[in-house]
Amino acid sequence: MRLLDALVNARLRWTAITNRRDLAPRRDDRRIPVRVVGRRIEAHDNDVVSLRFAAVDGRALPAWRPGAHLDLELPSGRLRQYSLCGDPADTRTYRIAVRRIPDGDGGSAETHRAVEVGTTLFVRGPRNAFPFAVPGYGSPATRLRFVAGGIGITPILPMMRLAHSLRVDWTMLYTGRSRDALPFLDEVAGFGDRVTVRTDDRDGLPTGAELLRGVGPDTAVYCCGPAPMVGVIGAAVRGMPGVELHSERFSAPPIVNGTPFEVELARGGEVLAVPADRSVLDVLLAQRPDQPYSCRQGFCRTCKVRVLAGAPDHRDTVLTPAERAAGDLLACVSRCAGERLVLDL
Missing domain, CATH: 3.40.50.80 (Nucleotide-binding domain of ferredoxin-NADP reductase (FNR) module)
Incomplete structure (x- = not known):
């Protein structure tokens, strides 16, 4: 297993690996090595492809319920979320489907271009932000x-x-x-x-x-x-x-009652202006394109950063009081209750 991890990780960008180093491990953050065992075009315009994954070691995959999704680690290091659309009773394979977005951020285009039958990847999860009762x-x-x-x-x-x-x-x-x-x-x-x-x-x-x-x-x-x-x-x-x-x-929620503020990156010294209608994550990505993120809706925690100074305006629904007290902030949705946040970046 260690050799397999090393081989797959070697294909990931060094910057993506280092930028994930501060993410706290969670029970549903387990990384599962999988191999693509099926690929099929699912729409007549050819813009949707489905992928089937099986565990590299042949074991049964973790159980899931309707509404669940996976985090898919792409060969470039990008981390993207896709809903599971197969049968929960099938314990040997997962199925996802990806629509190609030509003017998107590159995740869907990479999936269509670079992920073929036989490709080995890591997935995380499953976890469920859209539970079905x-x-x-x-x-x-x-x-x-x-x-x-x-x-x-x-x-x-x-x-x-x-x-x-x-x-x-x-x-x-x-x-x-x-x-x-x-x-x-x-x-x-x-x-x-x-x-x-x-x-x-x-x-x-x-x-x-x-x-x-x-x-x-x-x-x-x-x-x-x-x-x-x-x-x-x-x-x-x-x-x-x-x-x-x-x-x-599919998209990030609109910013409500946003006001402009600044973020200071403590390690590099840069001071970035965050407009009233843009998120901290948007501004960070313009400065540091390899900053990790995924859902952009405040529930997956991938974009979590540490606040060293300033008053956060938390707008997520997942961080615990202890995590907030420790300075954690989700850059995709949360803002500043004052004029400046100093981030441990």
Whole structure:
């Protein structure tokens, strides 16, 4: 195992390794060496590829539940999160799907370009920031509505399968730019008339009322997709008494009540201006492109930094009081309650 770790780590950038040195170990941060055993194009526009992983040593993989995701360590050292979209009953393989984003930060393009059958990688997790509570098995709801936008189908698929196997009353609306852009259409079609597919090129941009048509009291809504879609659903649900909303979106949340401040990098001496509408992480990445990050939503902890001076404005939901007291701060969402933070960077 030590030899395998050394061989795989040799392919990672030195800067990525050193910049992870201060991350505190957590039980769900275990690194699992896996090999790609399956690769398949999942959308007709060729922009979505699914990957299947098996443990290098052939062992059973850690269990997971619908809504869970993996951290994938790419050959370059980039760390990216992808929802598990296979079957939790399959203890030997994990499946994820990745949409290629041409103007993104390079993670999806690298996955499409450099990760082939036979590639050896590390994954971390699984862990779950989008847990699924089934009616009658932990949820007071009596029915379910799933809404997926494009690649947002990935965490929804295992939820649909579980709801179907338990004979729960459920429906699903699947939306995207066009049918060619929608992955896993063949799997979704297997659920018959429980699923409605609508596309922007044929039906126009959806409203919250359209996405939630037929939803009544005692319904739990699970949605995943672009931030605008999740936003219109959230606005609609606020006017629907008795409807639960559970959501996951692709992008960082908008900054609310942001004010400008400065961050000082103690080791290098640089002082960086953080505008009211940008995060500490955004500004750090412009100065140090190898600064580690992943979810950009305040739950994975990858971007954690240590505050040496200043008053943090914590906006995450995962750091404990003890961690905050020790100076930990998540750079992707948290800010400064004063004029300057001094970071141990």
